[in-house]
Structures are given as C-alpha cells and as structure tokens.
Amino acid sequence: MKLLVKAPAKINLTLDVLGKRDDGYHEVEMVMTTIDLADRLELTEIREDHVAILSRNRFVPADERNLAYQAAKLLKERYKIHQGVEISINKIIPVAAGLAGGSSDAAATLRGLNELWGLGLTLDELAELGSEIGSDVSFCVHGGTALAKGRGEKVTRLPAPPACWVVLAKPAIGVSTSEIYRNLDVGNIRHPNTKAMINALENNNYEGVCENMANALESVTLPMYPEVLHIKKQMERFGADSVLMSGSGPTVFGLVRHDSRLQRIYNGLRGFCDQVFAVRMLGV
Numbered sequence: 001m002k003l004l005v006k007a008p009a010k011i012n013l014t015l016d017v018l019g020k021r022d023d024g025y026h027e028v029e030m031v032m033t034t035i036d037l038a039d040r041l042e043l044t045e046i047r048e049d050h051v052a053i054l055s056r057n058r059f060v061p062a063d064e065r066n067l068a069y070q071a072a073k074l075l076k077e078r079y080k081i082h083q084g085v086e087i088s089i090n091k092i093i094p095v096a097a098g099l100a101g102g103s104s105d106a107a108a109t110l111r112g113l114n115e116l117w118g119l120g121l122t123l124d125e126l127a128e129l130g131s132e133i134g135s136d137v138s139f140c141v142h143g144g145t146a147l148a149k150g151r152g153e154k155v156t157r158l159p160a161p162p163a164c165w166v167v168l169a170k171p172a173i174g175v176s177t178s179e180i181y182r183n184l185d186v187g188n189i190r191h192p193n194t195k196a197m198i199n200a201l202e203n204n205n206y207e208g209v210c211e212n213m214a215n216a217l218e219s220v221t222l223p224m225y226p227e228v229l230h231i232k233k234q235m236e237r238f239g240a241d242s243v244l245m246s247g248s249g250p251t252v253f254g255l256v257r258h259d260s261r262l263q264r265i266y267n268g269l270r271g272f273c274d275q276v277f278a279v280r281m282l283g284v
C-alpha cells in the first residue's frame with residue numbers, strides 16, 4: 001500500500017523566550033500558524049523490515065539524521081511494528097530556513113504511518129510522541145494555528161488569522177537553531193505581547209495581528225546575518241503590511257492584504273533573492 005501525505009511549513013507570528021531551563025532548552029511562548037507551502041511525502045510499504053528515505057534534495061539527509069526516519073523508527077519500536085516503509089520526500093520547503101520543514105516531515109510521517117499501520121492513535125498521542133523528536137513536531141502534528149509553550153511541545157489551539165497573503169523570502173544561507181539560542185542574551189529580551197496577538201486572533205483583527213508580530217530571536221540572527229536584515233528592510237520598503245523573521249531564521253515573511261501590492265513585493269524581492277514564495281495561510 002501507498003499513502004501520500006502533505007507536510008506544511010509553519011511561520012511564527014510571535015516567538016518569546018521566557019528563560020533558560022536546566023535541560024539546556026529554553027522556555028518559549030510562540031504563536032504559530034501553518035502555510036500553504038508544503039513538502040509531499042509518499043509512504044510505501046516494503047517487504048524488508050526497515051526504513052528507507054528517498055529525496056532528490058542534496059540538503060536532505062537520507063539516513064537516521066532525517067526527522068522523518070526518526071519518526072518512523074520511533075513508531076516501529078514503540079508499537080513493535082515488523083513492517084518496512086520507504087519514505088520518499090519531495091522537498092518544497094527550504095531547508096534550515098526557520099520554517100520547520102524537517103519537523104513537519106516527521107509529523108506527516110507520524111500521521112501517515114498511524115493510518116498505514118492502523119495504529120488508531122489520536123493526534124494528541126502522536127504529538128506527544130513527536131515531542132521526543134523535536135520541539136516543533138508536536139505543533140506540526142496538529143497544524144493550523146496554535147500557542148506553543150514549554151520548549152514548544154505544549155500546544156493549544158487558536159483561531160485562524162484573518163485572510164491575507166504571506167510573502168516569504170529566504171536568503172541563500174542556512175541557520176543553526178541551536179547556535180541562535182546559544183547566543184541569545186536571556187536577561188535582555190524585548191518580549192512580544194503574546195496576549196495581544198491572541199486577542200487579535202480572537203477578534204479577527206488584521207491590524208492587531210500586524211502590530212503584534214514579534215520574534216525575540218531576531219536580536220541574535222539579524223546582527224549575525226546582515227542579509228536577513230536587508231531582506232526585512234526591503235520587504236517593508238516594497239509595502240508589506242508587517243514583516244518578521246520566522247523561527248530562528250533566516251526566512252523573512254511579510255503579510256499583505258491587497259492583491260495589488262502582492263505582485264510588486266514579489267517582483268521586487270525576486271530581483272535579489274532566489275527563493276521567494278507567495279502563499280496563503282492554512283488557518284485552522
């Protein structure tokens with residue numbers, strides 16, 4: 001049997017860091033939402049009892065480092081599955097971009113194999129398993145819009161953001177999430193107003209969403225990678241309603257309400273950046 005699953009990227013509308021924990025991770029509070037930019041995974045049952053990863057993208061590891069591989073292995077071991085699977089990843093989400101591409105592939109693998117192997121696990125159970133793979137995986141299992149707390153694994157559903165376009169631009173660099181967290185000065189953070197963002201979502205208030213977009217990790221990534229700041233400034237200059245870096249970067253996204261402005265911003269960015277996307281939010 002064969003199953004096709006979609007693995008959408010996420011953006012952070014807010015990202016706050018509340019402090020450093022004893023386990024080395026950071027206590028965070030983030031509002032995240034999935035967007036219509038997605039990898040496609042094909043899960044195929046195979047005769048041999050092992051997990052195989054296939055991808056044409058040279059930045060995607062085809063071994064145990066792949067988060068989709070780790071997801072399949074985790075399910076196999078935890079539920080004593082003696083069946084093999086080949087996971088073919090059609091990579092659309094830029095790699096090491098702050099868009100949770102690997103985490104979403106892991107989440108899609110958990111959802112897909114739950115179906116393929118008839119495990120009957122709930123989304124909450126899959127999300128809990130996912131947290132063993134990475135901090136963003138629990139959110140990716142649910143998708144939609146949510147508040148994520150703890151190290152990212154405590155997920156509560158939120159209303160969908162007001163309809164708008166999301167323009168994304170990724171400079172030709174990869175950013176290491178652990179390096180960004182390591183260089184964060186936790187005693188000196190300008191905290192996003194998470195409550196105000198949630199309020200804006202609850203009131204379907206587009207201006208409120210735009211005004212309250214904020215990411216504590218920008219204070220590390222922007223000075224470290226000037227090309228990210230440059231893209232941010234250009235996107236603002238081209239007329240996006242609000243612009244922010246996603247996750248630990250380097251992808252920058254802008255919200256745009258009016259179709260008429262979208263083309264101008266897209267074309268302007270394409271002038272100096274290879275990876276530019278214009279997509280919708282998935283919402284719920």
Ligand SMILES: C[C@](O)(CO)[C@H](O)COP(=O)(O)OP(=O)(O)OC[C@H]1O[C@@H](n2ccc(N)nc2=O)[C@H](O)[C@@H]1O
Pocket residue numbers: 012015024025026027028030098100103133134135136137150151152177178179181182247248
């Ligand atoms: C930047 C974000 O993507 C925002 O959504 C997440 O906070 C990071 O999520 P992720 O990439 O799934 O993170 P993980 O794979 O669990 O961790 C990568 C590294 O980031 C750091 N890390 C991650 C999450 C967190 N709450 N505190 C941390 O300090 C740790 O050094 C960890 O070794």
Ligand SMILES: Nc1ncnc2c1ncn2[C@@H]1O[C@H](COP(=O)(O)OP(=O)(O)OP(=O)(O)O)[C@@H](O)[C@H]1O
Pocket residue numbers: 059060061065066067068089094095096097098099100101102103105106136175177247248249
């Ligand atoms: N399925 C996968 N797709 C992409 N990268 C993967 C995958 N599995 C493991 N990786 C590794 O993970 C690293 C980070 O890639 P990923 O695209 O997940 O980063 P990210 O979008 O910054 O993640 P996050 O936003 O969760 O911090 C890559 O350099 C790659 O080596």
